Structures are given as structure tokens and as C-alpha cells.
Amino acid sequence: MPFTFPLRAAAMCLCLVGVSLPHSGTAAEALLTAPGAAPELQQRLRDASSALAAAPQTDAQELLAAALSDYRTLVQVLYDAGYFSPQVNILLDGQEAARIQPLNAPSQIASLRINVVPGPSFRFSRAEITPWPKNSDVTPPAEFVTGAPATTGVLRDAGAAGVMAWRRAGHPKVRLAQQAITANHRAHTLDARLTLAPGAQLRFGRLKLATPSAVRAAAIQHIAGLPSGEIYHPDLVARSATRLRRTGAFSSVTLRAEEQPNPDGTxxxxxxxxxxPPRRLTFGAEISSSDGIELTTTWMHRNLFGGAEKLRFEAxxxxxxxxxxxxxxIALRLDRPATLGPDDNLFYLAEAERLDEEHYTATQGLGGIGVRRVYSDQLFAEAGIGFNSILATDAFGKRRFKYVAGFLRAEYDRRNSRVDATGGYFLNARLTPFLGLDGTDxxxxxxxxxRIYHGLGSNDRLVLAARAQLGSVIGPSLGNTSPTLLFFSGGAGSVRGHEYQSLGIPIGTSSAGxxxxxxxxxxxxxRLSDKLSLVxxxxxxxxxxxxxVSGSSASHSGAGLGLRYDVAGIGPLRVDFAYPVEGGTDDGLQFYIGIGQAF
Structure with missing residues (x-):
């Protein structure tokens, strides 16, 4: 006897107490057929079926339980696809599963046959959701209109859109009050009327703490910056949670509203x-044939004084x-969150560095103070001022430079991944005005x-990536500029296939940046496989x-091939082999090993 499922169906619960069925000795032969259904729908039915997944096992009791649960599961898949008059038969050794007495189940099951007749697809005879807030920036789904295919997914999306529209209008306690949904099986239509209960427009009240933390309660409230007194908006709640996460002091952050508003409308x-954990220690290493081995380490304290202050030491x-x-x-940086405002961090930095480069040596020390403003998850900017003293020896001799230097830096990151992007772009700009002291210009x-990235093919198996770097020093002459401010080309960060800093400006028998x-x-x-890529x-x-630069500027170029092996949680391990294309070099083939993409 076929089993049909109207839109309103009763639920049946079967309870088995203290019954154990014997195990069969062979796996059940399983098959699902859905005549007239699209291949995509047939695949969805197969993927959703618990009985098909359980058929290879030898326990008849579990297979029967899975078959009984499949009635509701498969009907829900059909409802989601817009079929509201389906017929589902699940036969175990030729007997309808729903008619098998659980206490008298067979000891073994040799065959499983699932037959699904979707029936006609339904369309909306009415699609209505009321009330809707005026001047809302949220609209109902385009599919939720009269005459469009009717699916439970569209109904869910329409209800969610209505709730979101009222929340964005300042009504956090909005709810879906009524769903009047009627199926006309003769006309194959669905009449859907959704009614919302917006509740009152509310303002933000206080932020309370539910769990103890090593970060002071007052600091958490200050960093979150919940705008008490302002009209509720979900984006402001998300922004407060993001500010707390951004400090790095918390592994988990949740903000939830009280069940009842206050009498004053807050x-x-x-x-x-x-x-x-308050402390973190990391290590890194990179090797290239021209630059040798580079070792890095960082130590960080996430909550130095109890206000989520972050101290970072780098070597x-x-x-x-x-x-x-x-x-x-060696560098130190201390960040104090929400010092000037919830999105502004004040930071202090000190640094000492010894550089022994190909064409110059320099020892420098600097200290400074600055502020960092976060505008969004993708955009931030920093500005600061400090003092920098440099003792350098280069093609122009040994000299000391002293600067009072400001800096302004902005970064906009729209990549879909920071370690292995397949789409989006990245922009970073830094301006450093400097005032010379003691005769320094x-x-x-x-x-x-x-940087820009563009994926090609299915699942972005091919990715085109491009990068442009520009540098300029305006004001002082070449000989009156610290070599730490000038630019060379060549090496892993610029032109692979050429020695590190191999291209500069000839000065006698030496070179300057x-x-x-x-x-x-x-x-x-x-991408060759899930883990391996060729570049x-x-x-x-x-x-x-x-x-x-201009068309007459000195130039060189290089090309090569590389391999990437993706390591979960770290990113791709990189090996590049490069050879010069233009511009002389005596070292021939260069290789580079590192973690992450080259850019």
C-alpha cells in the first residue's frame, strides 16, 4: 500500500524497551528510485537517506530504525524542493517498513527498496508577509511572490528576512507570530501568509558580564563600547562583539540580550x-640560496595589566x-585597546636593529607612539610619530642620520584568505615624512x-595572482638619504631568480639603493590535488x-616554477626555483623555501 504525505501530517513515536534483535550475517541490498525526479533531486534524496547509509551494516534493528526515520526525512527533502504531494514507499524484504511491528522485527534484512514519487511541483497562489517596516533596507526574497515555485526554503527565507527587517528597524524582540499555510492539492498551489509581531522599538541598556575573566569587567565594557541609549541595531551588537574578539584576549565572545526589556525601554x-592563555610563543624559519637562513620568534602577553593590553616582543x-x-x-610593541575610543588603540614601540646588507651596513634605534583606528574587518589605519637614529656605511661612506619621523599607514584587505587567497585584493600604503636633525635632510x-587574485575553473583550481610594489623617496638627494630608506631589487620579496639586493644604483665600484x-x-x-599545487x-x-622610475630605469627580471603543499592550520609550504630572464647574475638557478604563498 503506498504511503502519501499531505502537508499536515501526524507524528508517530515508537519506543523499544529492553528488546535486542539478533544480527544478520549479510549486508542488505539497497536501492532508491525516484521516477520523474530531476537528477539533482534524486541525489539529494540519496544523500539524505539514513537507511541507504545503514544498509551495508549487519544490524537489522538499526536498519529498521533508519528506514522509519527516512519517511519524515525524505518528505522534508521533497517539501524543500516544492513537492507537497509526495508518495514514499520503503520496503524491507518487500514489506512496507511502517507496517513492521517493532517488537516482531525480522532477524535479518536482505533487501531495501525505496521508491519516491515526488508528485507535481507547487507554486505560490499567495505569498504574503506582514507587517513590514517602512523604509527598510531589507526586502523579502525575490522568490517569495505569487506564481513562483513554492518551497519550504523560500518560506524560511521570507520569515528570516522579515525578522531581520524589524531588527534593523530597532525591534530586537520581533518574532514570527503566525504561519497560515494551506496547500491546494488539486490546483497544486500553496497559500502562504506569514504574520510578524514586531514588539516595541528599544534602546541599548547596560552590558553585564555572565562569566568571570582575567580582564577587568570595566575594561570589557569599555572595549565593547555598547552604545547605551541608542536605538537597537544588530550591526552595533556585532561590532561590540568584534571589538572584544579583536583584542586577542578571548577565545570565545558571545553577546545575548536579556529576555525582558527594562521599564524605561532599554x-x-x-x-x-x-x-x-595569557602568553604565546611562536617560531618561524625561511631559507633561500642567496639570503641564507632567517629565524624569527615572537613572544606575546595578551593581558599585561588586566585591561587586555597586548605586549609583543619580536626577534x-x-x-x-x-x-x-x-x-x-629586536622590537617591543605595547597596544592599549580603546584608549581614545572603542575603535582606537594607542600603541608604544621601541626597536633596535643591525643590518648587514649586500651594499651597506646600518645600526639603528627608534622609539615612537601612535594610534590605530579600525574602520571595519577589512580596513584599518595607523598614525604615529617617533625618533630614529641611524649609523650607516654605504657607497657614500660612513654617516649618521637623525630623524623625527611621522608615519601614516593604511591597509585594506578584501582577500578571501590571508594565507592562500583565490579571490579578492589587498592594498597597503605607508607614508613616512621625516624631519632631519643635525644636518640631516x-x-x-x-x-x-x-595584490589581486582571480580564481578560474571549478573550485578555483587555477588562480591568477598579481602584485605591484612601488617605492619613492622625495626630497633629499641620493647621497644625503639614509640607505635604510632607499630601495634595492632582487630576492624572494621582489624579483626571484636574482641575488638579494642585486639591482641598485652604481656608485663607483659599489651600489646604492x-x-x-x-x-x-x-x-x-x-591545484594538482587537495594538498599539492604547481606555480x-x-x-x-x-x-x-x-x-x-621611468622607461630608462635600470631593470631585471626572473621566472620559474614552484610547488606548494598545503598544511592544515598553517598554510602552504612553499618551494620556488627561479632563473634570471633579464639582467646579469653569476649564480644561476636560485631556490626559495618558506611558509605561505610568495604574496
């Missing part, structure tokens, strides 16, 4: 936070195993870095003694 929120050693002497850097340094710089890189990344790349770089 709604309090409760913050639940879980602390991260670097590079040039290990290369022809150059060892470089080193004034000027401005500009650095720009832009240029005041103008441009580097262009392109990559074609092809082809081409890089070209320009350096000029003037502030901006």
Missing part, C-alpha cells in the same frame, strides 16, 4: 567571554649561512603594495636614482 545585554636573525654578516632585530618616503622603485609579479597557481611565476623590478 534592553540590557549579557557578555560571555572565555579567556585565551629576528637573518643571513645565517650566507656570505653576509648576520642581521638582527628632510623628506618623504612612500611605499605602496597592491634607488630613490624610485617598482616591482611587478605575476603567478599562475594550479609558474614571472617577476620584474626597476630601480632609479630619481624619485620615480
Amino acid at each position: 534592553l540590557d545585554y549579557i557578555a560571555g567571554v572565555e579567556d585565551m 629576528r636573525l637573518s643571513g645565517l649561512g650566507s656570505s653576509n654578516d648576520i642581521d638582527g632585530r 628632510d623628506g618623504l618616503q612612500i611605499k605602496l603594495d597592491g 634607488g630613490r624610485g622603485y617598482l616591482s611587478l609579479s605575476t603567478e599562475l597557481r594550479g 609558474g611565476f614571472f617577476d620584474i623590478g626597476y630601480v632609479d636614482s630619481d624619485a620615480f
